[in-house]
Amino acid sequence: MSETQKTQQIDLSEENLTLLNSSIGLKYLFADKKIDLQKVIRMAQYETELKELQVELIKLQEWTIKNGKKIVILFEGRDAAGKGGAIRRITAHINPRQFRIIALPKPSKEEEGQWYFQRYINQLPQPGEIVFFDRSWYNRAVVEPVNNFCTQQQYQTFMGQVNDFERMLLESDTYLIKFYFSITKEEQARRFKDIKMSPLKKWKMTKVDESAQELWDEYTKYKVKMFEHTNTEKSPWIIIEADRKTKARIEAIQHVLDKIPYNQ
Template identity: 80%
Template sequence: MTIQQKTELYDYSENDLTILNSPIGLKYLFMDKKTDIEKALRMAKYEIQLKELQTELIKLQNWTINNRKKIVILFEGRDAAGKGGAIRRITAHINPRHFRIVALPKPTVEEEGQWYFQRYVNQLPTPGEMVLFDRSWYNRAGVEPVNGFCTDHQYTTFMGQVNDFERMILESDTHLIKLYFSISKEEQASRFKDIKSSPLKKWKMTPVDEKAQELWDEYTKYKIKMFEQTNTKPSPWVIIEADRKTEARIKAIQYILDTIPYQDEIEK
């Protein structure tokens, strides 16, 4: 049976058929032994749309460089929510000399004695640069109190300072975007199972990850508090529904492009 004959069983548009018969569509049609036309079409559309958005991200970066703008994007969410995958798609084709991905490790003894935000201040962008935080200062709003990594006083102090801290970032002529990738408990469990069973992924599981399902309700409690107290008009949270990774990546990139008022410029 030909692709045309197979697709006659479904109600596909002319554009859908064109996509399925394109090199991208054919790649996904024959990727698995069992042909899944719906999945192939969905993945082909995703790849096409992703490439279009990645082209726009290059324009955004050129505008950032040429106009000496500063951009900070926070990627927050539960463990295995897809933050890293989204970051990889965002940075896949932009100039590596003008962006940084920041994923800070556990604070050193010296850093533990500093003002909490100090090590994050040291990572903020210089003019013409974009910085993407794979988890950020909001560790203290969720991961740390849930797992006993900070005291109640430290948590309360953080919650009392964070809005002012972000106000100062914004007032320093910096674009600040806060993305929260939201997944269901069932989806997180499924992803953990996949990670544990894969020799290429199992390194991702940490002791904190191992307790994430058990502490699900505690994380929820602190997440609600975080949204209630830090979702401000100048610096709002954007919730990305992330049970389907491909849709989450598209939504995240589209929001970034829609929010930052960049213009298409020729790189200088």
């Protein structure tokens, strides 16, 4: 008996057999001609858990609307870390009129002359709203200095102001969650390869992405500085190990549900 067969026998519990015979399990079971039973079970478990958590996210949003709460969730991480995919799963079934996803483009000439945080302040939630930042003001902590998109003086000014900025957010009755999706260099390279080969995804590759592997150590240096300076008691970073996308998505959603007291 092979190791794979042994593993499959161990995993064929009554619970997993029931899962395999469910509509979700059958969908994955017949998705490919070559059946990988462990993958089928894993994906069926993931989708089942995801749906249960998405029901709770609806309850969280209803609580947010009813009580006029303001929620800001930041998604940071290296290129191809899975930030966008996680946001899509979180927002898949909640009311689209009461949340926004913000992915700001390069600053305009007018914005370049403004206080750095101003363009982000303009996107903050109204009472009863959740705002997801697919990259945020922390561009200036890592991406901009690594790629010479800002001066060292601008970087130092940002680092001197960001904790006070977030303190003011929290003091204005706003919930703030900061996620950092962490992947290995090897996984990033693999994902870049997949993106380049996909006619539906290759548009995602930018000049910044193209240089990400070469500048890996520089990104690491600034990432460490960011954590050291901005991982405060009131506004901590939540590091999500994201080499496995499904696990990362579940972990992020679970943390949101644990952080916001919607079920009290």
